[in-house]
Amino acid sequence: MLERIREGSQGVVAKAILVLVILTFALAGIGSYLGGSTEVASVIVNGETISKAQVDNEFAKERSNLERQYGEMFKMIANNPTYMENVRKGVEERLIAQALISQTAAEMDLRVGDDEIKKNIRDMKEFHVDGQFNNDRYLSLVRSAGYRVEQFRELLRVDLTRQQLMGAVIGSDFVLNNEAKQIAKLEKQLRDIRYIDINAADFLTEVSASDDEIADYYDVNSGQFTTQEQLSLEYVELRVADLLSRVSVEESKVREQYESSLSQYQSPERRRVSHISFELGEDEAAAQAKAQAALARVNAGEDFASLAKELSEDTLSGEEGGDLDWMTLDDEDAFTKAVFALENGATSDIVTTDSDLHIIKITDLEPAATKAFDDVASEIKDELLFEAAKEYFYELQQQLTDTTFAVPENLTEAAAEIESDVKSTPLFTRSSVPADVNYPGVIDAAFSEQVLGENVNSDVIDISPEHLMVVRKKEHIPSEVKPMSDVREQIINILKQQKASELAKEKAEQYFASWKAGESIDGVTVVEKSDVSRVSRDIDNAIVTAAFKMAKGESNDAQLVSTSQGQAVVDLVAVKEANDVAADLESVIQRLNATQSNEAYKAFIDSLKEKSDIQYPTS
Template sequence: MLESIRESSQGTIAKVILGFIILTFAVAGIGSYTNTVDTSVAEVNGEKISQSAFDKAYQAQRNRMAQQFGQMFDTLSADSNYMANFRNGVLDNLINEKLIDQSTNDLAIRISDQRLKKTIREMPEFQVDGVFDNNRYLAIINQAGFFQSSDFRDYLRVEMSRRQLSQALVVSEFNLPYQEKMLSSLQNQKRDIRYAVIGAEQFKADMSVTDEEINSFYQENQVRFENQEQVKVDYIALDVNELAKDIQVSDEDIASYYQDNIDNYRTVEQRRLAHILVEFGDDEAAAESKAEAVLARIKQGEDFAELAKTQSDDTFSGENGGDLDWIEPGVMDEEFDKSAFALAEIGTVSEIVKTSFGYHIIKLTDVKPEKTTPLDELRDDLRVQISSEKAQDKFFELQQELATVSFEFPDSLDDAAGAVDAQVQSSAWLKRAGNAAPFNDAKVINAAFSELVLNDNVNSDVIEIGDDLVMVLRLNEYKEANVKPLSEVQAQIETELVAKKAAEKAKTVADELIAELKSGKDITAALAEVNSAFEVKADISRSNGGIDGSISREAFVLAHPTADTLSVATTALANGDQALIEVQAVKPGDAEESESQRQQQTSQLAQSAYKSYVDSLKVDAKITRRAVAEPTSIL
């Protein structure tokens, strides 16, 4: 049979079919390599903004907002419309940055290596006692996510290029003396006004609201009368801090712990070293000859630090005479380490040392001998540390037990509570946002409203709220989201509609009185009929605290009065009342000179100039935006 199949596969028809199959796979294979999915969120003049760049910027901005506004931001983030605008704002910023980067490139704005190096060395974050520390520099940029120093330099170069362009725009802005005086005069301007407040309350008794109006308002504003879904949960909480209160630590425990971890309290020998580096370059033999020549000059008595400044290819350390600061064993290249810690006396210089970086000449400049901190100096700290570690061990053990038992007995928390010696507690009513800790944590709320808890009615998984707190939840009671019945909100709606109609009546009366006033009539009697009268205020300022803010703002919007034209208007107050305002005189303010005001005005002009520049870039740019959804990592 196999022989028959083999013979049949050699035929012409079989080969044609096999050819079609191979061609199909080839085309499909090529397509899989050439037709990659475009996941970018925007494209600016042909340059894409990646989804990962958006996610990173979004997370950073969200963290800043959460840190600044706390629980208020949790409430805002529950609003889908707000978060949609928030995401668009992040994308707008990324598009603006891309336009600025393209502009700096077109303008040939460059940051030299020397300036970049000087900036890094002068950044206080990388200094110890006012001096640049290379080890601190590497540690900080690694912590920030830059695992190669070249990555950080590239990032800083971009930021400095952007700043150079923005500063060029900002520092070129200035305000002239007459502008300063004009602004100061406007800000200090005073006005004489008279105003009358027409209260809306007096019209409420005459206002009536029909059932049809109430029902219509109710139907059009369903969202306002909606009860959010709520859940009440039973829960078990394990807290490291609570467990630590019951931990007892004896002196024997402390002594044993000290001996077991003695290396942690021993400061290893440190050496302060300086070096001169000659990199291999294209000619390793030439580099070795140069290193030998430099070493010969040192042996002849030339100053090591001066030679480091002029001969070392490590320019960072070379500027400081080759100083590498304090170094422990194991930090540097193996051959470097071996030679450096073989130097016997301060001031001695090694022979030439070859590493992967090049040829080194090493000088020992200082030594800190090994030192062990005595137990008595550490006793109190060790007691706290041991207590914390024991609590963490117990916490981890109980967490595993809690996870196991709550899963094995999913229909109750009692078994799990007994297993970990905890109490089952009950929460208050919880909403999707705006709850008190620990129920303000997104992971807790997601679990409380999960299908597992609400629909399956079983225990939740263990929720890790942090390194020191875990919880397991179970449904106690649930309230679905619903619209309050009309009977419950009818009185509220009626009150609101009456207030609205009364405010509209007050506005109508005010407009009629304004028309009479403009026609030259005396409206004193008409005001009295609506329980009002003009009140005169002289020399009010823009920040006048003696009258309602809406009145003073409107007073400074109105035009200057003339012999032929009254300067009058009405404005609504926050409580629904209407104010009728007349500006009677305008008095120019004193043109005071103020350095802070000058700086503020210049800053405003500079911000406006920068915005205008970015807007001008957008005019000629080809920008394609795509809809941005909530990143899936934000939960």
């Protein structure tokens, strides 16, 4: 719900610690709140259905988010079916968590009151103009997101109720100030060190590789020296978009479509509604008495807006004279029925809904209107052309299927049958597939036994509901072991590097033994570094890691470590504690809180899953 509101405003509502949880709730959409669905179930959580359509919808949103995040790299990611299936599974798991939290909140009878709803709405920066809450912006954004004001408030109540539950769960763990201070001190600690760096490259001139060693290495490790399999394809593709220029629509059909689908081009009647509302609560009689007293004053001629400000328990709309903005007849609840049973300017009797009593007034009315044919003719024609192209697409699909099967040794006849061309690709490997054929189904078919081994056309490949392709092998170069003559220099370099690394290790062990024994080491440079931090980048990371693992106060406790370039002997000289870490405490506490909160959230959801009945009927 909040996701739709935020799309136009980029505001933030929840505290940082709850943002991920609240967004999880927003992912569920409004389907489960507004009514049941006949959609196929993807998951059933304790009897509550999460439909396949819900999962599909949220997966599409997640896919769009990834596309925005990764840009040009997204196509490569999307072509990995395992990765995308994991993304979909993650969406499904979030929806399951949302359902479990909703059910638990309901079992605990948690509810957020109207004053809290009002406060949260007023605090939402999405509804602010010049730093202040603006009712017109509030109404406009809620309406543009597809909600009535009452719907939005009730859905926000659901979100905040969940937030209340999760706030208790993840707020039960907290970071002590002393704990955060100790961690900050460790992170900011500096060390003085000294070390001898032995680079294997310095020993390369002392080693060589014999012909026998080269031959032996080649024989044992021939798998390192293979070429990549290469393939080029011929293919025929069929796309609805390419068929638009090959179909036409008569103008009379456009007119017929307009007249038979007038409802699509009509804007419904709208009514501007105000109300005075009273919560039923536990004492219905008292609520009825208050509503009757208010109705009597309305019927006596007192100003409705003034009474709403004075009496309505929906304080948010009450401050605006009870205004709920425009409504259309898009629901069958008692409130909507009452609204559309009134004349313009009329006031209702008391209307009872699930949790409230209302006195309703129609303050304005806009009758239904129909767009003129000329205004929508172009749009209708485009739709009919697309439908005609799809019908033609299905016809050609069958022809393509039949011909590629009947004539498996080439694609020429299949292309001619659908009035298309045979296209081709250059040679490519599995890691460098041309964009025009870079689809998971196409790659699987291209490297299949049917195409490579049997040398026949592939089956028709469904790339999307509006895009098909058939491929066949044009040229295939299998992977093979390169001749030893081609990789001889590469093997020599490998063997020399191995031998040089061994010499470096031997020399390092000699230096290390001398260092531990307190003996002088001649002809070598001992590097001294002061104020080394855990994130120092001018020293090999292995040396830094070793230095911060060494205990202070232990003399002559040098260590021998492997580095990216060879070996090193490392010794700790001094530890410099960070005493003033006040500026870092807040970020450390936030980070630790986030970690603990994530762990608490996961543990809570896991515990709910263990005692729940979760079924996957479509799996």
